[in-house]
Amino acid sequence: MNEENNLKYQLHYYFDDDSHSMDAFVRNKAEKEFLEFVKHISNILELEVSIETEAYEEGGLIETWNLVAVGGTILGVLKIFSPFLNNYFQHIFIKDKIKEAIEKEKLKSLELDNKSKDLDNDKKELELRIEKDKYIKRKVSNFYSIIDKYDKIQKVGFKDIQRDKKEHIVEKKDFKKFILEEEKDIEIDDNAIIEIISPILNNGKDKWKGIYLGNKISFSMGDSKFKKEVIEGKYKFTHGSYIECKLEINITYDEFGDELKKTYSVKKVYSFQETTIKNKIITENGKKKEKDKKQRTLF
Numbered sequence: 001m002n003e004e005n006n007l008k009y010q011l012h013y014y015f016d017d018d019s020h021s022m023d024a025f026v027r028n029k030a031e032k033e034f035l036e037f038v039k040h041i042s043n044i045l046e047l048e049v050s051i052e053t054e055a056y057e058e059g060g061l062i063e064t065w066n067l068v069a070v071g072g073t074i075l076g077v078l079k080i081f082s083p084f085l086n087n088y089f090q091h092i093f094i095k096d097k098i099k100e101a102i103e104k105e106k107l108k109s110l111e112l113d114n115k116s117k118d119l120d121n122d123k124k125e126l127e128l129r130i131e132k133d134k135y136i137k138r139k140v141s142n143f144y145s146i147i148d149k150y151d152k153i154q155k156v157g158f159k160d161i162q163r164d165k166k167e168h169i170v171e172k173k174d175f176k177k178f179i180l181e182e183e184k185d186i187e188i189d190d191n192a193i194i195e196i197i198s199p200i201l202n203n204g205k206d207k208w209k210g211i212y213l214g215n216k217i218s219f220s221m222g223d224s225k226f227k228k229e230v231i232e233g234k235y236k237f238t239h240g241s242y243i244e245c246k247l248e249i250n251i252t253y254d255e256f257g258d259e260l261k262k263t264y265s266v267k268k269v270y271s272f273q274e275t276t277i278k279n280k281i282i283t284e285n286g287k288k289k290e291k292d293k294k295q296r297t298l299f
Helices: 024-044 081-091 095-109 114-131 134-148 172-178 224-231 284-298
Strands: 006-015 049-053 061-069 153-160 168-171 183-198 208-212 215-221 242-253 259-273
Touching: 006 024, 024 049, 024 061, 024 114, 024 134, 134 153, 134 172, 153 172, 168 172, 183 215, 215 224, 224 284, 259 284
Parallel strands: 215 259
Antiparallel strands: 006 061, 006 153, 049 061, 153 168, 183 208, 183 242, 208 215, 242 259
16 A cells, blocks of 8 residues: 555544543544544545544544545645644644744745645645635534533544654643634614614513614614603604614624624614604603713814
């Protein structure tokens, strides 16, 4: 077998005791994510890769795979496969490390001959492509999320048995660095205009419905005084009624930065208008806002 197209890769689970076994469901779920990660990278590299597993070894629990590039259409590319896997699992999702890794690669490239430079450039291009790959990010996150929840595992190691004597260790305390989380952002529109479709005329927690910037939204009414006055019947809602208000928009993004959902909450109502042809009713919050605005213009 041509070594250029063969990789023997080892995944090593370290436990908090002297045992050599782990929950089969946990191991199978984690390794499914890992193998799908490897297979997807193989597709990006345009390699048909065969993956065979060997018998488990003790020392915690050691899983060894033989990865063979069928046909070997891209000679030498598997040489970057293992160290890249190591670097990817350890650094690609730690934002502070990405720039450092790129700079190191730039320095290394200065020492290479033309052939090696071409390979290095190809490697960087692939790394950039893989770094942006959402499927891979999810697979890596899933892998660490699964083993992080298994108390017995204290750390995990990755090693290319044939080419790399060093085992790359990730400690349990660092698992969360690889686990992707939803992110939230808050936007404030202090001059929001919402046409009211359906007000809530009781003291319940149901959401109001309205039109904001041309879109139908559901929102909570967080101005307790205005809400109380609505319940008391101070305002008459008809077709075309609207409020001017301070609107808080909570945006939740998934782990890839794509928007998942928006929630809306009116914090202060500044004015109410029954229809577009009737005069506004300025609320106390609205009067205070105008007063503050005039004071600011004086300075």
